[in-house]
Amino acid sequence: MKKDELKKHLHECLRREVMISDKPFSWVRTFHKAFKCPDRRFNFWWRIVSFLYNSDSRLLKKMAHRINRKLIQKYNTEIQPGTQIGPGLKVSHFLSVVINGCTVIGCNFKIRQNSTIGISGRSDNSMPVRIIIGDNVEVGAGSCIIGDSLIIGNNVTIGAMSFINQNIPDNSVVYTEKMQVIRPE
Known part of the structure; x- marks a missing residue:
């Protein structure tokens, strides 16, 4: 993304x-809500991390890693x-949520506690390793999405304690x- 697109994405x-x-977006309103409402602070800081990480500066990338730690x-x-991650990220409970950096997630993504989204690490390097998750996806508590080059469609609900290692079509409810x-x- 270009710098203007990154900035527009951050603001949205x-x-x-x-x-x-x-x-309309305002830094004053954003700072006010970020520090008044503790449940919104993670999103505020993670979006800043994402913006800094996607910059061209090594110093800003280093700062992003430090804030993320x-x-x-x-x-x-x-x-x-x-x-x-597109706009509308919602982490229900901040407890043991892990999302790998090779993941591309659409808008209005909701994830609950003890959930993992990651790659298996067994790729033969012939295909790009990505997990692509569409818009309006909910991941239930204790779920695990593991694989290389997985695609999860739009409007998908993944039930609690589910193990996902294959593609899921649009408009699905999936559970183990x-x-x-x-x-x-």
Whole structure:
């Protein structure tokens, strides 16, 4: 992305995730909401990290990594700086959420606690390693999305404690069936 596009993307993300308003973007409103509302601080700082990481400056990239390390320590949520996420990110509970930097995510993405999105690391280098997630996707608590070159469509709901390692078409509800066995002693 060009610098102007990055800036426009940052403003739109902060407007939707931190200001949570239809009003035009304003740094004053954004700072006010980021520091008044603790539940919006992670999004504020992660969007700054993403902006700095995508700059051309090595110093700004280094600063992005430093801020991201502090976010990981404070929130126990690791979204790597290279991750591309559209406006509308919602992390329900900041506990053990991990998203790999090779992930491209659309708008209005919601993820819950103890969820992982990552690559398997077994790619033969013939295809680009990416996990692409569409718009309006929800990931349930304890879910794991692992694979190389996965595509998850738009308007998908992934149930709690699901394991996903294959493509999912648009407009789907996906869950891993579990069976509970109780044996009397």
